Amino acid sequence: MKLWGGRFTKETDQLVHNFNASISYDQKFYKQDILGSIAHVTMLEKQQILTPEEREQIVDGLQGILRDIENGTLEITSEYEDIHSFVEANLIDRIGEPGKKLHTGRSRNDQVALDMKLYTRDEIVAVNDLLKALLVVIHRIMSENTDTYMPGFTHLQKAQPVTLAHHFGAYFEMFRRDRSRLRDIYDRMNYCPLGAGALAGTTYPLDRDYTASLLKFDGPTLNSMDSVSDRDYLIELLSALSTIMMHMSRFCEEIILWNSNEYRFVEIDDSYSTGSSIMPQKKNPDIAELVRGKTGRVYGALISLLTTMKGIPLAYNKDMQEDKELTFDAIDTVKGCLALFTGMIDTMKFNRPAMEKSAKNGFTNATDAADYLVNHGVPFRDAHGIIGRLVLLCIDRNIALDDLPLEEYKKISPVFEKDIYDAISMETCVEKRNCVGAPGGQAMTQIIAANARYLEES
Numbered sequence: 001m002k003l004w005g006g007r008f009t010k011e012t013d014q015l016v017h018n019f020n021a022s023i024s025y026d027q028k029f030y031k032q033d034i035l036g037s038i039a040h041v042t043m044l045e046k047q048q049i050l051t052p053e054e055r056e057q058i059v060d061g062l063q064g065i066l067r068d069i070e071n072g073t074l075e076i077t078s079e080y081e082d083i084h085s086f087v088e089a090n091l092i093d094r095i096g097e098p099g100k101k102l103h104t105g106r107s108r109n110d111q112v113a114l115d116m117k118l119y120t121r122d123e124i125v126a127v128n129d130l131l132k133a134l135l136v137v138i139h140r141i142m143s144e145n146t147d148t149y150m151p152g153f154t155h156l157q158k159a160q161p162v163t164l165a166h167h168f169g170a171y172f173e174m175f176r177r178d179r180s181r182l183r184d185i186y187d188r189m190n191y192c193p194l195g196a197g198a199l200a201g202t203t204y205p206l207d208r209d210y211t212a213s214l215l216k217f218d219g220p221t222l223n224s225m226d227s228v229s230d231r232d233y234l235i236e237l238l239s240a241l242s243t244i245m246m247h248m249s250r251f252c253e254e255i256i257l258w259n260s261n262e263y264r265f266v267e268i269d270d271s272y273s274t275g276s277s278i279m280p281q282k283k284n285p286d287i288a289e290l291v292r293g294k295t296g297r298v299y300g301a302l303i304s305l306l307t308t309m310k311g312i313p314l315a316y317n318k319d320m321q322e323d324k325e326l327t328f329d330a331i332d333t334v335k336g337c338l339a340l341f342t343g344m345i346d347t348m349k350f351n352r353p354a355m356e357k358s359a360k361n362g363f364t365n366a367t368d369a370a371d372y373l374v375n376h377g378v379p380f381r382d383a384h385g386i387i388g389r390l391v392l393l394c395i396d397r398n399i400a401l402d403d404l405p406l407e408e409y410k411k412i413s414p415v416f417e418k419d420i421y422d423a424i425s426m427e428t429c430v431e432k433r434n435c436v437g438a439p440g441g442q443a444m445t446q447i448i449a450a451n452a453r454y455l456e457e458s
């Protein structure tokens, strides 16, 4: 049952076995382990290290194991140390002598490095697809809301009016960058460690380029010690996953605020809300809160792995086995959160009147009122002071700048005319902002078209 009994005179203590074993979680990449082994023996035959018959028997045996795991007739059990031992022992049980040649020119060190890369490579693609599905929903909401006015905030104080399309557009940019980060990581990690052996390569004439191409890598890794001890790509991945969670968490925080009685900008669908066991009126944004909360555990995985790796001398050390549970949990968490978050915003209702009302109250047009004066020759600093005094007057009377009579405007500056009201209307404030990246309808239409092209092409 063990791959390494020969040198030992005593049985392993049961607690030691349990502490050392990784099969409870590395069974997650049974498929990658088997596909890696198939590529390995295919190369061994090409290099005449195995005969064609041996290769055929081993490949048949491995395919049988894969089939039986998938159809549920072969159970992965905990008496094995890891998935590599499980597959090899099972192969030997099935096909006998040739099975004992599977591990020729290989170590579990390069094997596990390969399995983890194959597994994470597929998961990067899956996360990337989920991000795309989220972007498609954000894009739809943007397209439908180029004239849904709402307040833009700084310091959580109303600042200037924007549109819902513009606000969602900010998240479009974030999740798009997240996808490009995943792409970079994929490209950088996509080199095959198989053939590095335990740490110093092997004396067999392996064709590492061939194995790499069979497994769709861009080539073999170039230093065997680095190959078995590099976990940089996992740290990069956990960092990218943390950034995705940070983006979702910020969005969730806003949705929680917007869904509150105080804001009422949005209403989360019943199917994405939960109730209270005591307060009958409650409809809580639990999904958004959970996504925000789970961000912590993904950050935790990043910090854990960085800390695990920081004192490890070259080359492989068992500490590195700790990379797996952290990474698997982070990936599963991000995938779950992305799917739920996408569903939640896809079904969310937007309360346009509440948003517009909020944008109208709160002096979000004060900058535009100052700009009006600047356009009539008043220096900006003076204009700022004049409008500040008018805002104070309005606060005192509990009215908006839009409702202040023209005489009051004129009392403070003769420059004001009737057209001030048009200049500070919410529509003007937004629609005049049309430089690239601004919320004005013309600018937004161009961005939305560019986003549509991006979604088609990527």
Ligand code: ARG
Residues within 6 Å of the ligand: 022, 026, 082, 108, 109, 112, 316, 318, 320, 321, 322, 324
């Ligand atoms: N389960 C081990 C890991 O995840 C596999 C590699 C074992 N190598 C060794 N030299 N003990 O790292």
